[in-house]
Amino acid sequence: MLLALKLILVPGLLYALAQSGKWWGQYIAGRLAALPWVAGPILAILALEQGQHFAAQAATMSVASVAASEAFNLGYARSSQHGWPLATLSGVLLWSATASLLPGIGPQLGLAIAVALLASYLNSRLLPAIDTLPAPAASRQGAVGLRLLAGAGLTLLTSTIAAHAGPQWGGIFAVFPLLGCLLAIEIHRYQNRHAVTALLRGMCLGRPAFIAFCSVLALCLGRTGIWPSFLLATLACLACSELQRRLLR
Helix, strand or coil, X not given: CHHHHHHHHHHHHHHHHHCHHXXXXXXXXXXXXXXXXCHHHHHHHHHHHHCHHHHHHHHHHHHHCHHHHHHHHHHHHHHHHHCHHHHHHHHHHHHHHHHCCHHHHCCCHHHHHHHHXXXXXXXXXXXXXXXXCCCCCXXXXXXXXXXXXXXXXXXXXXXXXXXXXXHHHHHHHHCCCHHHHHHHHHHHHHCCHHHHHHHHHHHHHHHHHHHHHHHHHHHHCCCCCHHHHHHHHHHHHHHHHHHHHHHHC
């Protein structure tokens, strides 16, 4: 049953997300991509496999790992004029350097939230500006298939890492910017770097909803049960996203 969830749940959600760029453009796709499409199912699987307290610790580290994901986005955006291979390498190197510092935070949710919000704010200032939003573009079927395979692979990898390395690294890898990386490369190859910047800026704006989701999980898991915790976390995520939408329109 758990193996089926690992192989089906995340790829299914990624397929639904793949249509958003075609419908609403890269900026909105970026905001949606920042939501817990990958991390949420992975944390649910960790709760089922390793227990609620384990998953709560992983969720705390997932909050802090927003900083590493934003480091990837900044590295990619600032190197994008040199082509997608170098931009990807720059992003992954910055992600690795930032992720290596995160275990020092430990199980302190308040500090994790502060780190995540600060990183998101700084990136909103450091990412290149965009003058106009790029037009929507359809995802290519080959690229969509690659995302689905990568989503299943990351789910399997993270659950394996968590079982051997503990909840901190499990939480960090749950937020590995797999989706952002694949979307950025696809958009960079078939559109241009300005469309990539729109995507990454959208992801930056979507971070508060992701932080709300993982923070509620960290607080509720072990107290209210697995599925009530995920229901509350999802409601918090949606409420935060709606509040942002109302404030920014």
